[in-house]
Amino acid sequence: MTNKEGSLLIVDDDLDVLHTARVILKPYFQKITVESNPQQLNYLINNEAFDVIILDMNYTNGVTTGKEGLYWLKYIIENIPDQLVIMMTAYGDIKLAVEAMKYGANDFVVKPWENEKFIATVNSAYLHSKSKKELKDIKSKQESVNKIFSSTHNTIIGESRSLTEVLSIAGKVASTDAAVLILGENGVGKEVIAQHIHNLSNRAGEPFIKVDLGSISESLFESELFGHVKGAFTDAKTDKEGRLSIAGNGTLFLDEIGNLSMAMQSKLLSVLQNKQVIPVGSTQPKSINARIISATNSSLSQMIEEKTFREDLLYRLNTVEIRIPALRERPDDIALLSKHYLQTFSKKYNKTLQFEESTLNYLSNYDWPGNVRELMHSIERAVIMSDSKEITKDDFILKSVNKVKRTDSLNIDEVEKELIEKALLKHDGNVSKAAKELGMGRTTIYRKMDKYNINY
Numbered sequence: 001m002t003n004k005e006g007s008l009l010i011v012d013d014d015l016d017v018l019h020t021a022r023v024i025l026k027p028y029f030q031k032i033t034v035e036s037n038p039q040q041l042n043y044l045i046n047n048e049a050f051d052v053i054i055l056d057m058n059y060t061n062g063v064t065t066g067k068e069g070l071y072w073l074k075y076i077i078e079n080i081p082d083q084l085v086i087m088m089t090a091y092g093d094i095k096l097a098v099e100a101m102k103y104g105a106n107d108f109v110v111k112p113w114e115n116e117k118f119i120a121t122v123n124s125a126y127l128h129s130k131s132k133k134e135l136k137d138i139k140s141k142q143e144s145v146n147k148i149f150s151s152t153h154n155t156i157i158g159e160s161r162s163l164t165e166v167l168s169i170a171g172k173v174a175s176t177d178a179a180v181l182i183l184g185e186n187g188v189g190k191e192v193i194a195q196h197i198h199n200l201s202n203r204a205g206e207p208f209i210k211v212d213l214g215s216i217s218e219s220l221f222e223s224e225l226f227g228h229v230k231g232a233f234t235d236a237k238t239d240k241e242g243r244l245s246i247a248g249n250g251t252l253f254l255d256e257i258g259n260l261s262m263a264m265q266s267k268l269l270s271v272l273q274n275k276q277v278i279p280v281g282s283t284q285p286k287s288i289n290a291r292i293i294s295a296t297n298s299s300l301s302q303m304i305e306e307k308t309f310r311e312d313l314l315y316r317l318n319t320v321e322i323r324i325p326a327l328r329e330r331p332d333d334i335a336l337l338s339k340h341y342l343q344t345f346s347k348k349y350n351k352t353l354q355f356e357e358s359t360l361n362y363l364s365n366y367d368w369p370g371n372v373r374e375l376m377h378s379i380e381r382a383v384i385m386s387d388s389k390e391i392t393k394d395d396f397i398l399k400s401v402n403k404v405k406r407t408d409s410l411n412i413d414e415v416e417k418e419l420i421e422k423a424l425l426k427h428d429g430n431v432s433k434a435a436k437e438l439g440m441g442r443t444t445i446y447r448k449m450d451k452y453n454i455n456y
């Protein structure tokens with residue numbers, strides 16, 4: 001270790017042992033407390049948190065049964081079940097060591113120790129305790145995020161028929177353990193719906209763990225998902241739990257599932273089939289019980305045709321499939337979401353703002369390729385930039401190609417309206433140029449702009 005960290009407590013009735021241990025370990029650990037009287041343990045452990053306690057087995061002259069050590073070990077574990085304890089004895093008694101491990105000791109050293117081995121044993125126990133604490137932290141952070149999320153962010157905005165249908169399926173599937181596959185474009189709300197299903201399920205009190213498979217490298221995939229044991233590879237300094245185990249009885253949300261390589265797909269499939277993970281470097285399988293919700297913006301059926309996605313994996317993932325429609329397919333939700341974000345960001349930036357009359361109509365006609373995320377960011381930007389009390393369409397910089405809502409209609413008037421809008425956008429509102437491109441005279445284009453209520 002380069003930077004010293006970690007606090008140790010060493011308990012031994014032999015002052016020479018305490019002195020030597022302190023000198024040897026001092027260069028590696030931030031704080032070392034030594035105590036010759038085990039009766040002080042009660043006071044010490046109730047007043048300070050130690051990463052590792054190193055505990056002698058015998059405290060009475062001539063007694064070598066180790067009973068005292070076991071008594072104090074039990075006492076510590078009863079009070080602090082997660083405490084890492086290393087037992088020390090001058091007598092290499094295997095039976096005693098086994099018994100100590102049964103009571104919850106993490107390791108065992110025999111006196112007189114070899115310095116390097118002693119340091120390595122304490123260091124490894126320290127790293128173990130650190131990773132246990134980190135795991136606890138992740139879980140408790142996740143729980144508070146879940147609480148905050150469900151109380152504030154998970155207000156799902158939208159009343160369109162298609163979103164209501166999505167919410168109805170989500171409600172039905174929530175109480176089951178069925179694997180859910182959520183499909184939809186970027187920013188459409190796939191994660192929001194995954195979290196919503198988790199919040200409505202019996203697993204709501206358990207962690208909701210997300211893995212972004214789009215950003216995970218092939219080499220890290222197994223260790224992130226399944227965990228690893230100490231020494232499995234160069235950087236594996238300590239055991240690490242995988243996300244599947246961290247999710248416990250909760251939900252594992254596998255985002256961007258379409259980004260998995262074929263090799264990763266087969267590993268994931270075998271884990272889902274066997275309901276077991278084998279951490280990298282281990283031979284010991286661990287059972288898993290997390291519910292799997294996955295999401296993608298790719299067309300998995302097309303990927304199956306192209307043989308880049310395994311059909312058998314798809315069947316494991318899509319017991320129930322939910323497709324979230326793009327925002328342009330549910331324009332009724334745009335005004336509601338816009339009002340919601342205007343309120344949220346006005347509050348955040350301490351402004352009093354409202355939409356100018358035509359703004360909501362303008363926003364509802366844009367096709368939002370980035371969906372709800374793009375709408376949210378656009379409104380945040382407009383709130384920041386606006387100098388007046390009203391937000392107008394000029395406060396938005398929308399990608400011009402998409403500014404006009406695409407129509408599938410074959411109605412001549414609608415198609416003509418769309419063409420004129422497109423031409424005007426292309427020429428930044430220059431009517432003469434737009435008319436020329438459309439092969440119309442200026443008078444004609446003005447007449448049609450009036451007819452279709454196009455304002456530029």
Ligand SMILES: Nc1ncnc2c1ncn2[C@@H]1O[C@H](COP(=O)(O)OP(=O)(O)OP(=O)(O)O)[C@@H](O)[C@H]1O
Nearest residue numbers: 155156157158185186187188189190191192372373
């Ligand atoms: N119906 C909705 N009501 C309120 N907020 C929403 C809704 N849908 C999406 N959002 C918000 O839009 C943003 C994007 O949503 P989310 O991350 O769930 O999308 P996604 O489909 O998972 O995106 P990606 O494919 O990029 O991972 C988030 O800030 C989310 O809170």
